[in-house]
Amino acid sequence: TSDTIWDWDVVNNRMYYNEGITKMFGHEITETGNIADWWKANIHPDDIKTVSDALDKAFRKERQNLQLEYRFRCSNGTYKYIYDRAFVIFDEQENPVRIIGAMQDITYKKEEELRIARAIADAQEQERRHIGEELHDNVNQILVGSLLTLGMAKDKNAGREKVTELIEAGRNHILNAIEELRKLSHEIAPASFEKKSLKDIFETLLEGINPSRQFDIHFEFDEAVNTRINDDIQLNLYRILQEQVKNILKYSGANVIELKVALCENGVRMRTFDNGRGFDTRKERKGIGLNNIRNRAESFAGKFVLNSAPGMGCEIIVEIPVQLS
Missing domain, CATH: 3.30.450.20 (PAS domain)
Known part of the structure; x- marks a missing residue:
């Protein structure tokens, strides 16, 4: 022994x-x-x-x-x-x-637990920073513009037509701020799985990153996943996809995205692929996105597989074991 x-x-x-x-x-x-x-x-x-x-x-x-x-x-x-x-x-x-x-x-196990805890804390801090930047640089500026526009509408020398125009502009600013807050809220916490299926939520996420159809998206989804996987695992899969979508938008330069979610022999399997610039997986990367995905998979006793090379795009496969009824 x-x-x-x-x-x-x-x-x-x-x-x-x-x-x-x-x-x-x-x-x-x-x-x-x-x-x-x-x-x-x-x-x-x-x-x-x-x-x-x-x-x-x-x-x-x-x-x-x-x-x-x-x-x-x-x-x-x-x-x-x-x-x-x-x-x-x-x-x-x-x-x-x-x-x-x-x-x-059990030193390795303990150190890995500490590393995961630090990675989660780093991810939470990064998310808070992102929310703060969105509120300050985006929503705050829109509301300031609305305030200035409505202030101009109070000008006694402004004609009725001008006042109406300024009020409408202020209204549009406020509607824009509401929409930005809605997007930010959805990014932080997706719609309840009781109201929407995981497939619907995935489709909403993919549509949200593709307003000008810059991506050719291929999406396959096994409908059985909606009913046979519990909410915790569904939310974890959503967070993993959310993280990888951020990576694709930020680093890949891709124009094709593939996503396939299906039940496998011992659980659920999710594969994402993009045809972007790829990278050498042997080199250390500064970002924490891929580590977050790995940690999320391993936190459910799952498997994380990364395949990439310069000029060859990036493939990520996550398998999470579940009790299938």
Whole structure:
């Protein structure tokens, strides 16, 4: 096993380890005494209380099986995240005499969780910045124009025809602001899936980016997805498509977009493709859009596949497992 196995002789206060203590942490020992000092030296100070409380409950016979997550120090001074499972053995008088445990290194899993959390926070901050810019640079300017136009209509020297013209211009400004707010609202939160199907919402999104028909859009949608996929997954697919559409508009230079959504053997599969300039997937990219898509897929235990090369467009495939009825 790759786990670090430990065996605590509670009666004699001795701790025994297999070779995992060296392979996983770099400690060149197989046994140690004075357990309190050993743990104090190696369990992260912020986690000592968690471990101690769990052991106290075990010694009070409140539990026989222990499952803990904590940080354990390596010989080089760094810490690894550990998932520890242990079993307490009691004697005939029901006193704990031995505890056997297995320490599993979950550092990568924990760091990935932190990376995903940071990526989500970055995406939320970027979205807030985008909303602020839209309100300031677009809606705010429209409303300022409306205010100036209506102010001019109050001019006593303006003729009736001019006043009517200014009021109509102000009205158009306000209607324009309402439309921009509606677009922004829809971008933040799509219409309820109770009122519209996922297919309808996808079509609305695609129509919204193609007012002048600059894209040749090929859209295929399996109607079964509307009824057999829950709302959380549907919303996640919408957010993924929304992110990729932004990427296409911003970077691709494409004129063809393909979107196919269908049920597959173990869930739902969504494929997007554009015939744009593409990019070298081996090179690090500064944007967080693709990471957001990957994180959204993986947050539902899904799969993310990216295929692209310079001059060859970009293909993204997302597969999310679901319980199909």
